[in-house]
Amino acid sequence: MLLDLLNVQTVQVVEGTDMDWQQAIKLAAEPLLSNKTIEKEYVSEMLNVVKSEGPYINIGPKIALAHSRPAGNVHKIGLSILKTNHSINLVNNDHPVNLWFVLAAVDNNSHLAVIKELMELLTDKTAVADMLNATNESEILKIIAHEQELQK
Numbered sequence: 001m002l003l004d005l006l007n008v009q010t011v012q013v014v015e016g017t018d019m020d021w022q023q024a025i026k027l028a029a030e031p032l033l034s035n036k037t038i039e040k041e042y043v044s045e046m047l048n049v050v051k052s053e054g055p056y057i058n059i060g061p062k063i064a065l066a067h068s069r070p071a072g073n074v075h076k077i078g079l080s081i082l083k084t085n086h087s088i089n090l091v092n093n094d095h096p097v098n099l100w101f102v103l104a105a106v107d108n109n110s111h112l113a114v115i116k117e118l119m120e121l122l123t124d125k126t127a128v129a130d131m132l133n134a135t136n137e138s139e140i141l142k143i144i145a146h147e148q149e150l151q152k
Helices: 021-034 040-053 112-122 123-133 137-151
Strands: 011-014 056-060 062-066 076-088 096-103
Touching: 011 021, 011 137, 021 040, 021 062, 021 076, 021 096, 062 123, 096 112, 096 123, 112 123, 112 137, 123 137
Parallel strands: 011 076, 062 096
Antiparallel strands: 056 062, 076 096
């Protein structure tokens, strides 16, 4: 399922210098805007939730999963990844992030298989370390493909 959503267009690797958390989320969401998975309002909602609720999207060391409630501005299930070579603080210095995931869901249930696979990936410390060390999009996709094979 993850590899059905992720490809070289939806995975990005950038330096991340001179970027704040809001810019990171916007850049991470850009592929989903480009392929018409989400609308701009969804990006605004993701940012507003973090502003009001704090850094709750920091789901693990150096990992953030940006998302919002489905509200008609998501057209299909989507997932994108932005890997920054430099950590970007999510809201404050206690939450440095390098792996920025954006999840788009059309309803409350259809994305649960994606979340399950994503959590299996992100609980593998070796896979996360490898993604943090990846230098390009293809490397990240290979790491995910390898992890998916191990899960079968």
